[in-house]
Amino acid sequence: MVKNRNSLLFSLFFVLITLGLVLSVPATDALAADYPSKTVEMVVWASPGGGSDVMCRTFVKATEGIFPQSLYAVNKGGGGGAVGMSYVQGKPADGYTLLGVTNNLVFTPLTKPALKYSAKDFTPIIMWGFDAKAIAVKANGPYKTIEDFVNAAKKAPGKIKIGTFGLGTDDHIVGIMLGKAAGTQFGYVPFDSDGEQLAALLGGHIDATVTEVNQVAGQVSAGDVAIIAIAAGQRLDGMPEIPTLLDKGWDVVVPKFRGLVVKKGTPDAVVDYLISASLQAIQTPVFKGYLKKSMIEPYFLVGQSFDDLIMKQEKQFGAILKEIGF
Numbered sequence: 001m002v003k004n005r006n007s008l009l010f011s012l013f014f015v016l017i018t019l020g021l022v023l024s025v026p027a028t029d030a031l032a033a034d035y036p037s038k039t040v041e042m043v044v045w046a047s048p049g050g051g052s053d054v055m056c057r058t059f060v061k062a063t064e065g066i067f068p069q070s071l072y073a074v075n076k077g078g079g080g081g082a083v084g085m086s087y088v089q090g091k092p093a094d095g096y097t098l099l100g101v102t103n104n105l106v107f108t109p110l111t112k113p114a115l116k117y118s119a120k121d122f123t124p125i126i127m128w129g130f131d132a133k134a135i136a137v138k139a140n141g142p143y144k145t146i147e148d149f150v151n152a153a154k155k156a157p158g159k160i161k162i163g164t165f166g167l168g169t170d171d172h173i174v175g176i177m178l179g180k181a182a183g184t185q186f187g188y189v190p191f192d193s194d195g196e197q198l199a200a201l202l203g204g205h206i207d208a209t210v211t212e213v214n215q216v217a218g219q220v221s222a223g224d225v226a227i228i229a230i231a232a233g234q235r236l237d238g239m240p241e242i243p244t245l246l247d248k249g250w251d252v253v254v255p256k257f258r259g260l261v262v263k264k265g266t267p268d269a270v271v272d273y274l275i276s277a278s279l280q281a282i283q284t285p286v287f288k289g290y291l292k293k294s295m296i297e298p299y300f301l302v303g304q305s306f307d308d309l310i311m312k313q314e315k316q317f318g319a320i321l322k323e324i325g326f
Helices: 005-018 020-024 030-034 051-062 079-089 104-111 146-155 170-182 194-202 213-222 268-281 285-293 303-323
Strands: 040-044 071-075 097-102 122-131 133-138 161-164 187-190 208-212 225-230 256-263 297-302
Touching: 040 051, 040 079, 051 071, 051 097, 051 268, 051 285, 079 097, 079 104, 079 256, 097 104, 097 122, 104 303, 122 268, 122 285, 122 303, 133 146, 133 170, 133 194, 133 213, 146 170, 146 225, 161 170, 161 194, 170 187, 170 208, 170 303, 194 208, 194 213, 194 225, 208 213, 213 225, 256 268, 256 303, 268 297, 297 303
Parallel strands: 040 071, 040 097, 161 187, 161 208
Antiparallel strands: 097 256, 122 256, 122 297, 133 208, 133 225
């Protein structure tokens, strides 16, 4: 999944070249010629102040001077993104209601059978990066390496506790995949917030936590927490000393993508316009600064390429979730 920095830049260059006509000349059909003719709503499927909120509001800021009409953010939090997904589906498929997403676009429909919508009901616009999933432990604890942690689990299957942001989430999937790959089992303790996970780890109530790197970066800097591995395809630029699970021979890659989608059925010309404008917005200093500050690895996919990634995750992680009872 993860490419090196030169490959990332090449990928973006290739995207810009292949979309050159769209970037240089707006789509000419009547609908696109009028789009956008009014303000555009950017739906945040989480509460104010969280990662998704910051992501969407930064994107809104980055579009200033690029979109001829203003964007504004509105929070529709709840249900792991289910409320926001339903809200967007209740709006016309005209490009005036955007949805900022993570891979909850995949996980929430798979774990909430009552939700009427899935990733297939949305058209991907752009993926601009991903959060690397990290396995973190207490810095002064018994586990100095990922091998220490796995070996402890092999000696006491099911007894070594991993904290996750709920069951059936990408955190949980990382643990399940690692257990299967390494030939052992872990115990899982679900929490309702990243803060609760961290407090439980520091208090010695769990042995490790699976979370995003940026959620524990402060505690790592303070020397309270150590990241012993990441579930990514390549080591992070900012933490090259931290091994990936792939480095250790365990095929566990669970990238938490971040990006933008619209309701399926949005006209192609409008989708092309949104791709074009988004590619420009993510190259602004304000958006680049957000990616760096939030420790989000830049990774650019647009349109069908982004959709292919989403469908791949749906198939892969859906099978695992089915195995564990979802």
